[in-house]
Amino acid sequence: xxxxxxxxxxxxxxxxxxxxxxxxxxxxxxxxxxxxxxxxxxxxxxxxxxxxxxxxxxxxxxxxxxxxxxxxxxxxxxxxxxxxxxxxxxxxxxxxxxxxxxxxxxxxxxxxxxxxxxxxxxxxxxxxxxxxxxxxxxxxxxxxxxxxxxxxxxxxxxxxxxxxxxxxxxxxxxxxxxxxxxxxxxxxxxxxxxxxxxxxxxxxxxxxxxxxxxxxxxxxxxxxxxxxxxx
Amino acid sequence: xxxxxxxxxxxxxxxxxxxxxxxxxxxxxxxxxxxxxxxxxxxxxxxxxxxxxxxxxxxxxxxxxxxxxxxxxxxxxxxxxxxxxxxxxxxxxxxxxxxxxxxxxxxxxxxxxxxxxxxxxxxxxxxxxxxxxxxxxxxxxxxxxxxxxxxxxxxxxxxxxxxxxxxxxxxxxxxxxxxxxxxxxxxxxxxxxxxxxxxxxxxxxxxxxxxxxxxxxxxxxxxxxxxxxxx
Amino acid sequence: xxxxxxxxxxxxxxxxxxxxxxxxxxxxxxxxxxxxxxxxxxxxxxxxxxxxxxxxxxxxxxxxxxxxxxxxxxxxxxxxxxxxxxxxxxxxxxxxxxxxxxxxxxxxxxxxxxxxxxxxxxxxxxxxxxxxxxxxxxxxxxxxxxxxxxxxxxxxxxxxxxxxxxxxxxxxxxxxxxxxxxxxxxxxxxxxxxxxxxxxxxxxxxxxxxxxxxx
Amino acid sequence: xxxxxxxxxxxxxxxxxxxxxxxxxxxxxxxxxxxxxxxxxxxxxxxxxxxxxxxxxxxxxxxxxxxxxxxxxxxxxxxxxxxxxxxxxxxxxxxxxxxxxxxxxxxxxxxxxxxxxxxxxxxxxxxxxxxxxxxxxxxxxxxxxxxxxxxxxxxxxxxxxxxxxxxxxxxxxxxxxxxxxxxxxxxxxxxxxxxxxxxxxxxxxxxxxxxxxxx
Numbered sequence: 009x010x011x012x013x014x015x016x017x018x019x020x021x022x023x024x025x026x027x028x029x030x031x032x033x034x035x036x037x038x039x040x041x042x043x044x045x046x047x048x049x050x051x052x053x054x055x056x057x058x059x060x061x062x063x064x065x066x067x068x069x070x071x072x073x074x075x076x077x078x079x080x081x082x083x084x085x086x087x088x089x090x091x092x093x094x095x096x097x098x099x100x101x102x103x104x105x106x107x108x109x110x111x112x113x114x115x116x117x118x119x120x121x122x123x124x125x126x127x128x129x130x131x132x133x134x135x136x137x138x139x140x141x142x143x144x145x146x147x148x149x150x151x152x153x154x155x156x157x158x159x160x161x162x163x164x165x166x167x168x169x170x171x172x173x174x175x176x177x178x179x180x181x182x183x184x185x186x187x188x189x190x191x192x193x194x195x196x197x198x199x200x201x202x203x204x205x206x207x208x209x210x211x212x213x214x215x216x217x218x219x220x221x222x223x224x225x226x227x228x229x230x231x232x233x234x235x236x237x238x239x
Numbered sequence: 240x241x242x243x244x245x246x247x248x249x250x251x252x253x254x255x256x257x258x259x260x261x262x263x264x265x266x267x268x269x270x271x272x273x274x275x276x277x278x279x280x281x282x283x284x285x286x287x288x289x290x291x292x293x294x295x296x297x298x299x300x301x302x303x304x305x306x307x308x309x310x311x312x313x314x315x316x317x318x319x320x321x322x323x324x325x326x327x328x329x330x331x332x333x334x335x336x337x338x339x340x341x342x343x344x345x346x347x348x349x350x351x352x353x354x355x356x357x358x359x360x361x362x363x364x365x366x367x368x369x370x371x372x373x374x375x376x377x378x379x380x381x382x383x384x385x386x387x388x389x390x391x392x393x394x395x396x397x398x399x400x401x402x403x404x405x406x407x408x409x410x411x412x413x414x415x416x417x418x419x420x421x422x423x424x425x426x427x428x429x430x431x432x433x434x435x436x437x438x439x440x441x442x443x444x445x446x447x448x449x450x451x452x453x454x455x456x457x458x459x460x461x462x463x464x465x466x467x468x469x470x
Numbered sequence: 471x472x473x474x475x476x477x478x479x480x481x482x483x484x485x486x487x488x489x490x491x492x493x494x495x496x497x498x499x500x501x502x503x504x505x506x507x508x509x510x511x512x513x514x515x516x517x518x519x520x521x522x523x524x525x526x527x528x529x530x531x532x533x534x535x536x537x538x539x540x541x542x543x544x545x546x547x548x549x550x551x552x553x554x555x556x557x558x559x560x561x562x563x564x565x566x567x568x569x570x571x572x573x574x575x576x577x578x579x580x581x582x583x584x585x586x587x588x589x590x591x592x593x594x595x596x597x598x599x600x601x602x603x604x605x606x607x608x609x610x611x612x613x614x615x616x617x618x619x620x621x622x623x624x625x626x627x628x629x630x631x632x633x634x635x636x637x638x639x640x641x642x643x644x645x646x647x648x649x650x651x652x653x654x655x656x657x658x659x660x661x662x663x664x665x666x667x668x669x670x671x672x673x674x675x676x677x678x679x680x681x682x683x684x685x
Numbered sequence: 686x687x688x689x690x691x692x693x694x695x696x697x698x699x700x701x702x703x704x705x706x707x708x709x710x711x712x713x714x715x716x717x718x719x720x721x722x723x724x725x726x727x728x729x730x731x732x733x734x735x736x737x738x739x740x741x742x743x744x745x746x747x748x749x750x751x752x753x754x755x756x757x758x759x760x761x762x763x764x765x766x767x768x769x770x771x772x773x774x775x776x777x778x779x780x781x782x783x784x785x786x787x788x789x790x791x792x793x794x795x796x797x798x799x800x801x802x803x804x805x806x807x808x809x810x811x812x813x814x815x816x817x818x819x820x821x822x823x824x825x826x827x828x829x830x831x832x833x834x835x836x837x838x839x840x841x842x843x844x845x846x847x848x849x850x851x852x853x854x855x856x857x858x859x860x861x862x863x864x865x866x867x868x869x870x871x872x873x874x875x876x877x878x879x880x881x882x883x884x885x886x887x888x889x890x891x892x893x894x895x896x897x898x899x900x
Binding site: 119120124141144150152175 | 352
Binding site: 439 | 490512514520521545546547548549550551552555556558559560561562563564565566604
């Protein structure tokens with residue numbers, strides 16, 4: 009299994025200055041172990057692409073708090089006041105997109121296309137005149153594809169060919185990012201041999217995956233966040 | 240289960256002149272029972288969208304041979320000399336697209352977008368000058384979304400909420416068409432109750448499906464084509 | 471009953487059995503807890519769920535299953551899970567029957583502002599624009615006035631819009647109002663509030679066509 | 686050995702163990718039957734398969750599992766099945782290591798024509814354009830001349846192109862040629878054919894750098 013790698017080697021492939029996509033919507037799907045190793049190795053000047061910034065002290069937020077991030081491309085960081093403050097202080101550059109547009113920009117890169125025509129937000133302040141295209145008598149907003157150098161992905165299960173299965177609401181951006189990044193690094197607590205999955209049920213075919221890092225166990229990062237439990 | 244319908248009622252919703260997508264790549268995924276009912280009911284002036292025209296006397300070819308089709312939007316009809324002849328005689332209008340572009344045009348409609356920017360075929364005779372867009376210093380080909388009024392889909396399994404699972408190479412265009420058509424009609428030999436599927440393994444969420452027609456059995460149409468068996 | 475409880479209790483009867491409904495972050499996600507356990511609805515959550523349901527007891531809670539607001543949820547029989555592109559395809563293809571959504575401001579034309587207060591609050595756009603722009607029916611759940619008592623239901627929104635002319639109905643703690651050609655039409659209101667009092671707490675001009683009253 | 690058998694036998698050694706390979710309709714799909722049963726390769730079929738393998742015995746054949754040419758196939762351990770959009774995403778994102786493809790014409794620049802003979806044969810485009818334009822390495826499998834003995838390996842293609850400057854190598858029944866800066870370079874050829882004879886059956890100018898010979 010050439011795709012089976014150590015945490016250290018897999019993350020060492022990422023240079024400072026890289027554009028890195030990170031799967032996950034809130035906690036589910038966030039590759040905490042890969043992120044924590046990236047914090048440990050200390051690459052800087054990163055551009056990160058993730059739905060959100062996780063919550064203070066967790067996941068993506070650790071990279072930002074640690075000063076490793078130049079720019080964040082995201083959709084909503086409402087659960088992370090610390091990151092909002094860094095944005096307001098001008099320490100961190102933040103670029104916001106509507107959530108489905110962020111997904112579709114990533115997926116467009118993943119499909120090997122360069123952009124798409126939409127009407128989302130076309131009447132709102134997020135659309136600049138230079139984003140508009142007159143085409144065959146209609147006006148569209150052009151959204152450009154958003155590719156990346158690396159993607160960091162958490163999969164519930166994987167095999168040695170890099171085939172991936174996700175679980176619960178942890179699917180979210182992960183299969184899209186696995187298509188869109190030039191080098192895809194996956195962590196999983198459950199790496200097995202090829203043949204373990206029904207072929208129709210593979211979420212991400214191994215063709216998109218470059219390295220798989222088996223995790224011995226899931227740390228507390230992956231557990232229940234008490235403040236999201238209804239009292 | 241309001242989505243459980245008879246073959247007759249489900250197909251009767253389709254008027255003459257409709258634009259109809261049909262799933263399947265060759266035999267696998269072709270909804271033969273829905274097509275045969277459309278032949279029986281005799282709606283005319285149809286625009287059909289399918290990867291291929293099936294083979295003479297089978298599936299889509301029957302609708303064309305029966306004179307019900309005005310236009311076929313497809314990618315390759317090399318296994319159907321009869322349909323090629325009708326095209327060459329000018330009886331049937333045929334519009335060809337590169338296979339992945341056809342898939343992506345359908346998927347773009349299914350994503351609620353209007354078109355996408357590509358470089359596929361940009362240097363070939365399939366690209367007209369009016370398809371080209373200069374944008375931010377680059378030249379792209381604009382491929383417009385391809386939506387439809389109806390989609391006819393074969394699913395291996397379904398539940399009463401319209402959740403679908405496909406099998407083998409019968410996935411192909413079906414999940415894309417289920418997203419792209421305004422009214423989605425599904426046939427399945429295996430309709431069961433909600434809760435039968437692992438939620439992560441649903442290929443098409445029921446939100447995209449309008450009617451499900453249970454089939455009592457699969458006719459010989461769905462069986463092995465002897466001339467594709469290696470001697 | 472608190473203002474929030476009044477809004478949520480009333481919101482329940484907006485949901486047509488058998489429909490597909492998205493519940494926005496904030497008040498709307500709370501609606502799920504006001505629904506009878508056997509109510510026939512499929513709740514869509516834009517992080518990739520169709521068929522989200524009430525939070526399980528702590529011992530059965532799945533850390534890999536949250537709604538778009540971060541709260542742990544469970545799944546109903548027949549639920550499906552999918553990626554964010556498919557989730558927003560459901561939204562943009564108008565396969566949702568109803569979205570209930572919060573508001574900073576909403577106005578007589580049905581314009582909605584709920585994503586940004588310049589200089590004060592701009593955590594991002596999330597799924598709001600696509601939900602507001604593409605769902606067949608939008609019902610806003612909001613307190614009638616803000617914490618300072620200022621109207622949130624305006625003649626014209628002043629904050630950056632989420633989407634133009636998208637709101638069909640507003641459910642506040644004081645009244646239920648439809649966005650109609652002639653402006654806002656009051657369909658229901660609290661019995662203890664007079665037409666004049668309600669108008670006084672509303673910047674938009676109201677037409678009264680109440681078919682009865684709430685308690 | 687027939688011309689086809691010579692091409693197919695030679696084609697096998699183009700496949701690097703561990704790689705992902707698409708086999709185009711026609712001669713290339715036959716390569717699968719020339720591979721050792723335990724050969725480490727993932728065959729991609731554009732109708733939605735990664736891990737296609739040799740046809741099963743008739744009693745085990747799955748009517749819902751064909752390759753892009755319509756032939757029934759089996760699956761290897763670790764295969765995955767997906768929709769056509771994902772399948773072509775794999776192609777356009779250059780996740781294929783190699784595509785073997787047929788040709789009507791191929792030329793000294795590496796241009797490929799294999800989809801249309803105007804007025805005679807135009808069954809459609811299929812997956813050829815995307816495969817030819819986007820795969821990292823394209824190897825053409827073709828007879829050296831057509832049935833009338835006319836060269837198929839030309840100075841410049843005359844038919845409508847599938848893709849420009851895309852071919853890396855040509856394997857014919859007579860020789861193996863690389864597309865290089867200086868034109869076509871012959872790497873291998875049949876022992877029984879002289880350089881002059883090979884050139885006579887080739888419109889494009891050949892440079893000879895044979896490293897040995899095939900039988």
